[in-house]
Amino acid sequence: MTDSVSTAVVRRAGAADAGALHALAAATFLLACPPGTTAESADAFVAEHLSLEKFTAYLADPARDLFIATVDGVDAGYTMLVEGEPADADVLASITTRPTAELSKFYVLSVHHGAGTSAALMETTIAAATERGLAAVWLGVNQFNPRANRFYEKNGFARVGTKKFLVNGKWEDDFVRERVL
Numbered sequence: 590m591t592d593s594v595s596t597a598v599v600r601r602a603g604a605a606d607a608g609a610l611h612a613l614a615a616a617t618f619l620l621a622c623p624p625g626t627t628a629e630s631a632d633a634f635v636a637e638h639l640s641l642e643k644f645t646a647y648l649a650d651p652a653r654d655l656f657i658a659t660v661d662g663v664d665a666g667y668t669m670l671v672e673g674e675p676a677d678a679d680v681l682a683s684i685t686t687r688p689t690a691e692l693s694k695f696y697v698l699s700v701h702h703g704a705g706t707s708a709a710l711m712e713t714t715i716a717a718a719t720e721r722g723l724a725a726v727w728l729g730v731n732q733f734n735p736r737a738n739r740f741y742e743k744n745g746f747a748r749v750g751t752k753k754f755l756v757n758g759k760w761e762d763d764f765v766r767e768r769v770l
Contacts (some may be wrong), residue, residue, distance in 0.1 A: 595660045595661050595704070596660070596705065596709075597658045597659065597660050597665060597666075597701070597704075597705055597706040597709040597710070598658065598659050598660075598709075599656050599657070599658045599659075599709050599710055599712075599713040600656065600657060600659075601654065601655070601656055601717075602648060602655035602656060602657045602667065603648065604645070604648050604649070606644075606648065606655070606657060607641055607644040607645040607648055608641055608644075609657060609664050610639075610644040610647075610648075610655065610657065610667055611635075611639060611640060611641045611643075611644050612664070613657070613664055613666065613667050613696060613698070614635055614639035614644075614667075614694070614696065615632075615635050615639070616698060617666070617696035617697065617698060617699075618631050618634060618635050618639065618696065619631040620696065620699060621696065621730075621731060621734055621737060622731065622734075622761075623731045623732075623733040623734065623761055624733055626761075647669060652671060652672045652673055653669060653670065653671050653672075653693075654669070654670040654672075654714070654717045654718075654721075655667065655668065655669045655670075655694075656668045656669075656710060656713050656714060656717070658697065658701075658706050658709055658710045660701060660704070660706060665697060665698050665700075665701045665706050666695075666696055666697030666698060666701060666706050666707065666710055667694060667696060667710070668692065668694055668695045668696075668710050668711075668713075668714045669692075669693045669694035669695075670690050670691070670692055670693070670714055670717055670718055670726070671690055671691045671693045672688070672689075672690040672721055672723065673689075673690065673691075674687075674689070675689070675691060675727070677752055679750060679751065679752035679753070679765065680727065680729070680750070680752055680765055682750065683727075683749045683750025683751075683752070683765040683767070684725065684727045684749060684750075684765065684767050685725070685749065685767065685769075686724045686725035686767065686769050687724060687725070688722065688723050688724055688725075689723060689724065689725045689726065689727055689767075690718055690721065690723050690725075690726050690727075691726070691727055691728060691729075692714065692726050692727070692728040693728075695707075695710065695711075695714075695728070697710065702736070707740060708744075711744050714726075715768070715770065718770060719770055723770060724769065724770055725767055725768060725769045725770055726746075726767070726768050726770065727746075727749075727765060727766065727767040727768075728741065728746060728765075728766050729752055729754055729763035729764070729765055729766075730763055730764050730766060731754070731761055731762070731763055731764075732751075732762045732763065732764055738764065741766050742766075744768070745768045745769075746766035746767060746768045747766060747767060747768070748764050748765070748766055749765050749766065749767045750764075750765040751763065751764060751765060752765050
């Protein structure tokens with residue numbers, strides 16, 4: 590008897606995917622938060638920044654590429670790449686290469702951690718950045734998220750600085766990481 594292995598399939602998200610993206614955001618955002626973040630704080634952030642309406646707007650923005658990973662036909666994770674100069678002064682002072690884009694969202698349901706879903710999403714997202722002619726991709730990741738930091742380091746994102754990230758009225762400390770393409 591052989592074991593069957595499920596493989597992630599990654600596709601570009603379209604306008605009809607706003608609801609699926611919102612559902613993934615609601616299910617995964619707390620996973621990326623530092624210890625001590627309450628579910629209420631995470632829910633408030635999702636309601637403000639990752640709502641159905643926000644994803645509808647994100648999907649209509651030509652500066653953004655959104656991707657959904659599915660495993661056995663079920664949504665498992667998503668990414669969002671945002672081309673352009675960062676607005677955050679700490680990020681501007683940290684990153685070194687232009688043109689650039691922010692890997693603004695990178696979330697996978699915990700049941701798919703370590704199964705290749707994140708790697709497939711990363712490969713597709715970096716390919717999109719390359720297709721856009723970008724020279725680098727940057728991201729912010731909470732300093733107290735060792736799993737995510739290990740993953741980004743493994744995928745070529747060097748720590749280049751720090752920035753603040755506001756979650757429901759509380760400032761969190763993030764590392765700024767950059768990958769030169």
